[in-house]
Amino acid sequence: MKLTAEKAQELLSDPFEAHDVEFLVTDKVISKDGSVWVKVVPYITARAVQQRLDDIFGLTGWRNEFREVKGGQMCGLSLLIEDQWITRWDGAPLTEIEALKGALSGAGKRAAVQFGIGRYLYAIEPYFINCQLLTDKSECTANYVLIRHDTSENESTYLSAQWETPELPSWALPQAxxxxxxxxxxxxxxxxxxxxxxxxxxxxxxxxxxxxxxxxxxxxxxxxxxxxxxxxxxxxxxxxxxxxxxxxxxxxxxxxxxxxxxxxxxxxxxxxxxxxxxxxxxxxxxxxxxxxxxxxxxxxxxxxxx
Known part of the structure; x- marks a missing residue:
């Protein structure tokens, strides 16, 4: 059966399983009472995006093209829909860790969002999560985070903490x-x-x-x-x-x-x-x-x- 544009859009936009969704810490806060908080937002892994494209279009129905730009990478994602290649571009900056790999991964995921993959996650409000302080990273049983704490104007230390992965809203899960x-x-x-x-x-x-x-x-x-x-x-x-x-x-x-x-x-x-x-x-x-x-x-x- 030929994949129509309407059906392709529906399949591309479908929510992912919870295990394919990860959370990024976008802010860390130490309250006046000493409690530690993180602000996290959900995102889709690059592997999950690639698997979604394979499942819908097979190995020959999609392709990526990368271009280096100042400070990052651009990705052009092309999908074969109704015998026509459709391409959409987006980019991402170099990251602090594994700069090039991070930029390539980020650009690929952002280009996928242009087709609706994982776009629904942008409708989810950020989560503010109270962290549990640790004495050492070896105690961590959840998501580890290191938070800088300024003890004075010229001195600072780092606090080890962990935060629990939040649950996604019911509407953001498959077959919701x-x-x-x-x-x-x-x-x-x-x-x-x-x-x-x-x-x-x-x-x-x-x-x-x-x-x-x-x-x-x-x-x-x-x-x-x-x-x-x-x-x-x-x-x-x-x-x-x-x-x-x-x-x-x-x-x-x-x-x-x-x-x-x-x-x-x-x-x-x-x-x-x-x-x-x-x-x-x-x-x-x-x-x-x-x-x-x-x-x-x-x-x-x-x-x-x-």
């Missing part, structure tokens, strides 16, 4: 269940909540390069938006009906006042309650207030004429 994100949209009770759940779901669907998931997210959002609109109108109608019933009781209370003192007390009690009900029903209280004022004046005239 995307149902919770759809269910979150479908259970949103307000437009604000719907917007929040929608943005989260569409962010991950987009990061995965999954057109089918994006379509499901959009469909779920539209359906729930319509449901919220219907429920909002129903609730507003019910509140208006309740307000109108309450307003009738207000008018009766004013009309039954025996004297001006009782009338004024009733009017002062009704006024804030009326404003509260109108606000809850998103109605302008002015018209209701004007009606109450008229009833009050009419009742005063009756009392004084009696």
């Amino acid at each position: 269940d995307f149902t919770p994100y759809i269910e979150a949209i479908e259970s949103a009770l307000t437009k604000t909540e719907l917007t929040k759940t929608y943005r989260s779901a569409i962010k991950f669907a987009d990061a995965l390069g999954r057109k089918d998931l994006k379509e499901k997210v959009e469909a779920a959002r539209k359906a729930q938006f319509d449901n919220i609109e219907i429920e909002t109108k129903r609730e507003r109608k019910a509140k208006i009906e309740s307000l109108n019933r309450k307003f009738k009781s207000f008018t009766k209370e004013l009309e039954s006042a025996e004297n001006e003192t009782v009338l004024e007390l009733a009017f002062k009690k009704i006024k804030p309650e009326l404003y509260g009900l109108c606000k809850e029903s998103t109605l302008n209280a002015e018209e209701y207030q004007n009606t109450l004022n008229q009833i009050k004046q009419q009742q005063i005239s009756r009392i004084q004429g009696a």
Whole structure:
């Protein structure tokens, strides 16, 4: 079966197994209380990228071309899709350890991202991990890190520590269940909540390069938006009906006042309650207030004429 561009994109963008994802320390921090933290971000190994390309295109369906540039390497990754070679370029600087090898590996991985390989990892927020201090590297049972600690303006020492590999979010794993994100949209009770759940779901669907998931997210959002609109109108109608019933009781209370003192007390009690009900029903209280004022004046005239 011939590999179509759409199918190639889906296969290229698929999440990797957790063991193919490694984490890079991008920052090290010593807090005021002496605790040690590292900031880490996920990345795909070069071997995992190469295996993904072999699995999809075989040994003859992809190739790399490298060019040396000032301070690093450029990689042009070419893929054979629908009998056409498609090439995308990206580069990486020389690294501190094994400078050339690091630059070649980095450029190859970045070029692969241009085709969607591992691109979903950019949607994962950095992890901040509390480290466990060690007396010696031989004690390390997890990921080792050496952190410089400035003890004074002119003196510093190095602390040995280890950090545990974080777990990837469920959506960033193969065969991940995307149902919770759809269910979150479908259970949103307000437009604000719907917007929040929608943005989260569409962010991950987009990061995965999954057109089918994006379509499901959009469909779920539209359906729930319509449901919220219907429920909002129903609730507003019910509140208006309740307000109108309450307003009738207000008018009766004013009309039954025996004297001006009782009338004024009733009017002062009704006024804030009326404003509260109108606000809850998103109605302008002015018209209701004007009606109450008229009833009050009419009742005063009756009392004084009696």
